[in-house]
Amino acid sequence: MDLSLALLVALNKKAFAQEGLFVFGELGLDGRVKSSSMLFPLILSLKEQGLVKRAIVPKESICHLSHISGVDFIAVETLNDAILLFKEGKFASNVQHFEYDAKSLILENTSYYYEEKYESDFKEVKGQNVAKRAALIAAAGMHNFFMEGNPGCGKSMIAKRIKDILPPMQEEELLSVAKHQFLDGETPTFKAIRPMRAPHHTATSASVFGGGSGQAKIGEVALANNGILFFDEIPHFSKQVLEAMREPLSDRKVHIARVNAKIEYEADIMFVAAQNPCPCGNLLSKVKSCRCSEMEIKRYANKLSDPFLDRIDIFVVMQEVQSEDKSDVTSKVMHQAVIEAFKMQKSRGQERLNGKLKEEEIETYCLLSSEADKILASAIGKFGLSHRSIASVKKIGRTIADLNKNEKIEKKDILEALSYRRRK
Structure with a gap:
């Protein structure tokens, strides 16, 4: 039975003047107030809409609900506890707000949290200096990132290590990640580590985007919200999945339509993809010969639309592994560079990181020096860059300038940004 209904019965429908007070919880047969997996997402959504300020909640849910700031929680263990609250009229909060066990920094009166824990370290990736530099830039601005290279050259190694060097998270992002984990039936850890999801290329559209028969289930794209979605062997994903990815990459949302409901999930992701250069994987090899026909290579490339x-x-083409390759950088050093670039982005008053800037924000924050502007204008004509490609180059240039601690995008920054464009 619902706790609010039980209170109405127990208090003989007596009226209480407590504006804005919500009652959540389910009543067990033994009189204990129980929680549910939907309680955290429900209260967080109401708080984000400004609808809830105070709430009576099950005591067993406080370990999770105490993370939500801006709501005064009154924890009750049994129905009798709840009845006593109303009879005595004492509705003061009895829950202390949670303090995150993570490193933090305060910028513009907002707290940001991050961990310095590296499950896998970039020092284990030998060689691949260009790809590691590109990974650093992608992480610093949360840019979408594509790697192409022979099997075993380190594409997956780099992708899996980006997760630990991503920018700090503010409380709203941490709570959004936890909300999606609850919706997936997981118990969140509330650690300041951005999520990474890597669905297999055989995954169905329903598992990637959400859906299924009956009650719609959250998918991999939404579960990667505020983190990384990694597609390894991307040409092997179905055409339906790849084309449907265009919506979340543009709108940062996932929409699921059902006969009786329409569901929208946040999907502000950093998309990372990897592929071999051809079906056999040896097209770029100087040692092994490619076994693919010209038609097979063309068909393989055409699986990804413009x-x-x-x-x-x-976009990065990986180098072949050499025996003399050495490791030149650690995840800790890269993460510190990302944090410094993050500080520069926030010091400009940016709400979004460089890779997520909207059209009007690009014009405001991605300012070029006169030399850089001339180089970009020349590149537009020479390479036939589309409007979206120009925006991407400016955003990448802005992130490189932040890593180089430049106020404006300089000549060196824009030249490096252009080197990461897609070759058609």
Whole structure:
């Protein structure tokens, strides 16, 4: 039975003047107030809409609900506890707000949290200096990132290590990640680590975007919200999945339509993809010969459409592994560079990171020096850059300038940004 209904019965429908007080919880047969997996997402959504300020909640849910700031929680363990609250008229909060166990920094009166824990370290990736530099830029601005290279050259290694060097998170992002984890039936850890999801290329559209028969289930794209969605062997994903990815990459949302309901999930993701250069994987090899026909290579490349690829900012062709390759940088050093670039972005008053800037924000924040402006104008004519490609180059240039601690995008920054464009 619902706790609010039980209170109405127990209090003989007596009226109480407590404006804005919500009652949540389910009543067990033993009189205990129980929680549910939907309680956290429900209260967080109401708080984001400004609808709830105070709430009576089950005591067993406080370990999760105490993370939500701006709501005064009154925890009750049994129905008798709730009845006593109303009879005595004492509705003061008895829950202390949660303090995150993570490193933090305060910028413009907002707290941001991050961890310095590196499950896998970039020092384990030998060689691939260009790809590691591109990964650093992608992480610093949350840019979409595409790697192409022979099997075993380190594409997956780099992708899996980006997760630990991503920018700090503010409380709203941490709570949004937790909300999606609850909707997936998981118990959140509330750690300041951005999520990473890597669906297999055989995954169905329903598992990637959400859906299914009956009650719609949250999918991999929404579960990667505020983090990374990684597609390994991307040409092997179905055409339906790849073309449907255009919507979340543009709108940062996932829409699921059902006969009786329409559901919208946040999907502000950093998209990372990797592929071999051809079906056999040896097209770029100097040692192994490619076994693919020209038709097979063309068919393989055509699996990814131009409108889809146009939504990716950074493209890198990986180098072949050499025996003398050495490791030149650690995840800790890269993460510190990302944090410094993050500070520069926030010091300009940016609400979004560089890779997520909207059209009007690009004009405001991605300012070019006169030399850089001339180089970009020349590149537009020479390479036939589309409007979206020009925006991508400016955003990448802005992130490179932040890493180089430049107020404006300089000549060196824009030249490097252009080197990561897609070659058609």
